Every structure is written in structure tokens, then in C-alpha cells.
Amino acid sequence: MREIAFRDALNEALAEEMERDPDVFLMGEEVAEYNGAYKVSKGLLDQFGPRRVIDTPIVELGFAGLGVGAALAGLKPVIEMMTFNFAILALDQVVNHAAKARYMSNGQLSCPIVIRGAGGAGGSLAAQHSQSLEAHYAHVPGLKVMMPATPKDAKGMLKTAIRDPDPVIFIESEVLYGYKGEVPEEEYLIPMGKGEIKREGGDCTVITWSRMVHTVMDAAEELKNSDGVDVEVLDLRTLRPLDKDLIRESVKKTNRVVVVEEAWPWASVGASVADFVARDLFDWLDAPVGRVNQRDVPMPYAFNLEPLSLPSVERVAEAVKKACYL
Amino acid sequence: MTEKPQARVENIDRDRGHYLLHQMLRIRRLEERCADLYAQTKIRGFLHLYIGEEAVAVGVIDALRDDDAVLGTYREHGHALMKGMSAESIMAEMYGNVEGCSMGRGGSMHLFSKEHRFFGGHAIVGAGLPPTVGLALADKMLGRDRVTVGFFGDGSVAEGEFHESMNLAALWQVPALFCCENNLYAMGTALDRHQSQPDLHLKAASYGIPSIQVDGMDVLAVSHAARRAVAAIRDGSGPQFIEFLTYRFRAHSMFDPELYRDKAEVEKWKERDPIKNLTTYLRERDLLTEQEYDELDQSARQEVERAVEFAEKGSLEPVEDLLRFVYSEPEEDR
Numbered sequence: 001m002r003e004i005a006f007r008d009a010l011n012e013a014l015a016e017e018m019e020r021d022p023d024v025f026l027m028g029e030e031v032a033e034y035n036g037a038y039k040v041s042k043g044l045l046d047q048f049g050p051r052r053v054i055d056t057p058i059v060e061l062g063f064a065g066l067g068v069g070a071a072l073a074g075l076k077p078v079i080e081m082m083t084f085n086f087a088i089l090a091l092d093q094v095v096n097h098a099a100k101a102r103y104m105s106n107g108q109l110s111c112p113i114v115i116r117g118a119g120g121a122g123g124s125l126a127a128q129h130s131q132s133l134e135a136h137y138a139h140v141p142g143l144k145v146m147m148p149a150t151p152k153d154a155k156g157m158l159k160t161a162i163r164d165p166d167p168v169i170f171i172e173s174e175v176l177y178g179y180k181g182e183v184p185e186e187e188y189l190i191p192m193g194k195g196e197i198k199r200e201g202g203d204c205t206v207i208t209w210s211r212m213v214h215t216v217m218d219a220a221e222e223l224k225n226s227d228g229v230d231v232e233v234l235d236l237r238t239l240r241p242l243d244k245d246l247i248r249e250s251v252k253k254t255n256r257v258v259v260v261e262e263a264w265p266w267a268s269v270g271a272s273v274a275d276f277v278a279r280d281l282f283d284w285l286d287a288p289v290g291r292v293n294q295r296d297v298p299m300p301y302a303f304n305l306e307p308l309s310l311p312s313v314e315r316v317a318e319a320v321k322k323a324c325y326l
Numbered sequence: 327m328t329e330k331p332q333a334r335v336e337n338i339d340r341d342r343g344h345y346l347l348h349q350m351l352r353i354r355r356l357e358e359r360c361a362d363l364y365a366q367t368k369i370r371g372f373l374h375l376y377i378g379e380e381a382v383a384v385g386v387i388d389a390l391r392d393d394d395a396v397l398g399t400y401r402e403h404g405h406a407l408m409k410g411m412s413a414e415s416i417m418a419e420m421y422g423n424v425e426g427c428s429m430g431r432g433g434s435m436h437l438f439s440k441e442h443r444f445f446g447g448h449a450i451v452g453a454g455l456p457p458t459v460g461l462a463l464a465d466k467m468l469g470r471d472r473v474t475v476g477f478f479g480d481g482s483v484a485e486g487e488f489h490e491s492m493n494l495a496a497l498w499q500v501p502a503l504f505c506c507e508n509n510l511y512a513m514g515t516a517l518d519r520h521q522s523q524p525d526l527h528l529k530a531a532s533y534g535i536p537s538i539q540v541d542g543m544d545v546l547a548v549s550h551a552a553r554r555a556v557a558a559i560r561d562g563s564g565p566q567f568i569e570f571l572t573y574r575f576r577a578h579s580m581f582d583p584e585l586y587r588d589k590a591e592v593e594k595w596k597e598r599d600p601i602k603n604l605t606t607y608l609r610e611r612d613l614l615t616e617q618e619y620d621e622l623d624q625s626a627r628q629e630v631e632r633a634v635e636f637a638e639k640g641s642l643e644p645v646e647d648l649l650r651f652v653y654s655e656p657e658e659d660r
Contacts, residue, residue, distance in 0.1 A: 065490075066457075069460020072457060072460070073460070103651045106429035106651055108438055164654075165654040
């Protein structure tokens with residue numbers, strides 16, 4: 001199968017959905033003439049013209065709200081946030097409007113908007129550009145949250161997000177844009193709310209998503225070699241709604257769970273996943289649920305401190321061993 | 327770019343005079359009743375009355391077509407009524423009933439009717455503005471000659487969302503009409519205590535939007551300005567901005583002791599009551615008899631009483647529907 005980069009998989013998803021549905025349009029900072037800050041929208045202006053690929057001023061709250069209005073009018077806006085650090089400015093329109101339109105109008109209105117862009121640490125970008133803020137969104141009823149780990153998932157998930165009638169927050173790890181992987185030529189969709197077992201194993205389930213899938217896969221390989229531990233890697237892919245069935249199935253097999261996320265530990269998505277596992281699967285657990293997170297500090301710039309702050313292969317391996325009483 | 331406050335310019339006949347007067351009376355009587363019902367706890371939560379400002383909603387929305395869109399603030403009962411939503415559906419909503427326009431999910435601050443293209447009821451100051459521009463952008467993208475009207479107060483003008491929206495609307499020349507209801511107070515903070523430039527239309531003008539200031543207590547001046555603005559927008563000349571100088575006669579909400587303004591100031595503005603104002607105008611020209619006024623008023627009062635009866639007989643949404651419409655899928659599929 002052909003291999004393409006994560007950013008090119010996202011680009012294909014956008015192009016295909018814009019081709020398929022004339023109501024889909026892309027709006028954001030530098031998406032058109034600049035071809036995207038991370039080149040996700042490369043070539044789309046040439047292909048679809050300035051009516052559907054729209055450069056905005058630096059005005060996150062404003063263009064997020066325009067997207068909300070356009071979605072209420074029946075269009076399907078894809079709003080690119082250059083990074084989710086900047087999307088903090090747009091939270092009013094996302095939380096107070098996009099997320100509530102359907103419920104507050106009792107089903108009269110629908111807000112089919114996708115808000116997507118880069119998230120997580122990029123590498124020496126310091127505290128204001130290195131945040132994993134998915135919990136902000138996953139906390140809010142009315143929003144759906146997707147975070148792909150591979151080029152194949154990125155493409156299929158973004159196509160699904162664009163077709164979804166609800167507001168979808170779609171966070172792309174900044175360090176994955178150049179990551180290459182197999183992507184089918186033919187059309188496919190990855191369903192909303194469905195995780196995937198990225199590696200099968202019988203000893204411990206590691207629940208993770210986005211960039212951390214790769215860290216966990218490396219840790220799994222190492223644990224197999226060093227200790228003969230077979231780790232099952234469960235990539236959630238969608239953080240809300242949660243794939244509870246897949247978690248149940250895996251945990252009933254392994255009886256041990258570690259949750260690994262790039263975000264801070266307190267009040268995080270991982271905390272809620274651990275809460276779900278501890279309560280729903282209590283009788284199936286042979287050990288307390290383990291967790292690995294970014295250290296509870298704003299991201300330092302210093303070259304030696306950033307890797308210490310992020311979850312590492314070593315920290316994941318340690319947490320798995322602890323869950324396995326090794 | 328800017329013009330001085332508009333003088334009264336529209337010559338009206340008897341029918342149109344009666345129509346405009348009746349619309350203002352409908353809003354006034356509805357809201358007076360709301361205040362009573364609030365005291366009886368039939369209506370709860372926050373309740374913001376529009377009494378005194380009726381000329382703005384009436385004059386502006388009268389200039390629109392049914393397929394034009396309107397977005398309001400939390401002080402939006404009058405706009406919803408004027409956009410064609412029934413007094414029954416509005417009153418039932420305030421009762422929290424399933425027969426309400428938002429089926430009891432929204433209450434006073436969140437009236438919605440997709441059918442009437444009334445897109446809320448926005449209770450975050452200034453936050454209705456970006457969606458106003460977005461709805462207008464959608465019409466422009468789809469080549470529809472519709473107009474989207476956003477109403478907002480003077481308090482909104484301090485918000486970033488106001489400035490972001492003005493810039494984008496002007497930059498992309500969207501078919502939006504911005505109606506600033508300048509009632510001189512952002513909740514309890516007087517205009518000169520919250521605005522560096524209290525002539526608010528100048529702020530919109532600085533973005534290149536044709537902007538005027540209009541006497542918002544005079545429904546004929548409002549109507550004239552709104553018709554001109556809507557016609558220009560529909561001709562494809564981009565957004566327009568009107569600052570209406572108006573005044574709310576009642577408190578900000580039902581919890582407001584009004585310590586921030588003099589009673590004398592309120593009384594002075596009441597002399598310019600838009601209903602009295604139009605009534606005098608029509609009487610002076612022999613376009614309205616006392617009996618005709620009473621008939622219009624009675625009709626408005628009866629409509630409100632029917633709405634109250636309707637709401638009194640209403641029912642609450644079944645509790646099993648609590649989780650419905652968070653998402654497009656039914657709850658059990660999540």
C-alpha cells in the first residue's frame with residue numbers, strides 16, 4: 001500500500017469532502033494563499049477557489065463564530081485553528097453557541113461545524129504553544145472530539161467529522177504532520193466514537209490516543225523484549241463519545257489498565273477514562289488503573305526539560321510494569 | 327460615512343400608523359404581563375424587559391422579508407414577536423413548557439424559531455454578532471438576496487466580538503444589518519463610563535461600514551432608516567450599521583434596584599415613550615381616534631391574555647426527554 005504523510009492524508013480528506021459536498025468550505029488563518037501554516041490545505045485554493053478556501057485575519061473568536069453562523073444556515077464549515085493554543089480565544093463561540101444550538105432550540109437547529117488544527121507539544125515551542133487542551137472540549141456536552149494517531153485514521157476520521165451533523169473538535173498532533181503511514185487509495189471512513197486496537201496483547205491494556213499511541217507502541221515493543229509482557233494498545237481515536245465497548249472488551253481480557261495521555265493529569269480526559277474503568281470494570285481489574293501524563297507544569301523551553309515533562313517510553317514501561325506487579 | 331440623527335421623514339397613512347402602533351402595543355402589553363407573571367413565579371430565571379425600546383424592533387423587523395434572519399440578545403421577546411412568532415409560543419417558553427418555541431429548553435433569554443428564521447436569544451453580551459456575520463456570509467456564498475439582522479446593546483460595543491465582527495463584515499461585504507440598541511447603560515454602567523467614544527456609530531464607521539445614528543424612540547424614524555439600510559444591503563452594497571438612541575424604562579432585569587440612574591432621568595425619557603410619541607403624531611393628524619386606540623390596545627391585551635391562557639394550560643417536557651438533542655443521535659446510540 002502507498003505511504004503518505006499525515007498532513008497529506010488530511011489534505012486528501014479535505015479535498016475529497018469539498019469535491020463531494022459543495023456546502024463544505026475551509027476557513028482560517030493562512031489556509032488559502034499561504035497553503036496552510038502546516039501545509040494541510042496545500043493546493044486547495046487552486047482547486048476550489050477563494051469562495052471556499054478563505055483566508056481570515058487573526059481573529060479566532062470571530063471566524064469561529066462566523067463558522068457557527070454559516071453552519072446554522074446549513075453550510076458545513078471546516079474552521080482551521082492554526083493551533084489549539086489560539087483556539088482558547090474562540091471558546092465562547094464553541095462552548096456557548098456551537099455546543100448548545102441543538103439542545104437549546106430543542107432540535108430545531110443543527111451546527112455541523114468542524115474545528116480542526118494542531119495541538120500538543122511541537123518541540124521547543126515553550127509553554128504557550130505546547131498544550132494538549134482536549135479536555136476543555138471533551139468536557140462539554142454537545143461537542144464531539146477526535147484525535148487521530150496515524151495518516152490512515154487522520155483521513156478517514158476527518159471525512160467522518162465533516163459529514164457529522166454535530167460540532168466536531170478535531171485535534172492533530174503537531175509532531176505527527178510529517179509522519180508517514182499506509183493510506184488506502186480507495187475511499188473509506190473511520191466511524192465516529194470507535195477506537196481501534198493498534199496492537200494486540202493479553203497482559204495489560206494501555207488506553208491512549210493521538211501522538212502518545214506511538215510512544216506506547218514503542219514501550220510495548222520494549223516491554224515484550226525486556227520482560228515478555230504483551231501490551232494491548234487501545235487507540236481511542238474519538239474522545240467523545242467514548243468507545244466504552246472496546247474498553248470493556250479489552251480490559252476483560254487483560255485485567256490491567258494504564259491510561260497514557262500527552263495532557264496534564266488533573267481534570268483530564270485520561271482522568272475520566274480511568275474513572276470509567278475503575279467504576280464500570282471494577283470486578284475485572286487485578287490492579288489499580290495506572291496513569292502517565294505530561295508533568296503538571298507549563299511546558300518548559302529548555303532542551304533537557306521538555307522531554308522530561310512529556311510522557312516517555314520509559315515512564316510508560318514503568319507504569320505498565322507497576323500495573324503488572326513486575 | 328456618518329450622518330446626524332434622522333429627522334422624522336416618513337409620511338404615513340392611517341393603516342400603516344395603526345399597524346406600527348399595534349405592533350408596539352403587542353410588545354408592551356406582553357412584557358407588562360411578563361412582569362406580573364414573574365412576581366407570581368410563573369416565569370423564573372432572568373427576565374429582561376424591552377419596555378421603552380419597542381420602536382426599534384418594530385421599525386427594523388417591519389422592513390424585513392420572512393426569509394431574512396434575525397438574531398437578538400437576552401432582551402428579545404419583542405423581536406421574536408415581531409418576526410412572526412406567536413405570543414403563545416413565547417409565553418409558553420417563559421413558562422418552561424414543551425409548547426414553547428424552544429420547548430422549554432431556553433426560557434426568556436433563548437427564544438428560537440427556525441421556521442421564522444429567528445436564530446436566538448443570545449445571552450452572552452456581543453456573542454450573537456459573529457453568528458450574524460456567519461449567517462450573512464452563508465447567504466452571500468449561496469447567492470441568496472437575504473439580509474441578516476443582528477440586534478445588540480451598547481454594552482456589546484466594548485466586547486472583542488463586536489470589533490472582530492465589524493471588521494469581518496466590512497472586509498467581506500456581507501449582507502448584514504447591525505442594529506445597536508443604545509439604551510445608555512451596559513447593565514448598570516453608564517455609556518460614558520464604558521465607552522471611550524460614546525458615539526457608537528463612529529466605531530462601526532471606522533471599519534468602513536455605512537453607519538448612522540437614529541432616534542430609537544421614534545418608530546417612523548426607525549422604519550425609514552431600516553428600510554433604506556435593508557434596500558442598500560439587498561442591492562449588494564455590503565453591511566450597514568444603525569445606532570438607535572433608546573432607553574429602557576424598566577430595570578436591567580428583575581433583580582436590579584436601579585441605583586445607577588436618577589428617577590428624573592427615567593421620567594424624562596418616559597415623556598418620549600415611542601407609543602405615546604406615535605399616538606400623538608397620529609392624533610395630531612386626525613389619523614387615530616380615541617376609540618381606535620382603545621381597539622388596538624384591547625386587541626393587544628386580548629392576544630396576551632390568550633397567550634397566558636395557552637401557557638397556563640401547557641405541559642412540561644417529559645422527563646425522559648432530558649437527554650434528547652444534545653447530539654443528532656438518540657441518547658441510546660451514544
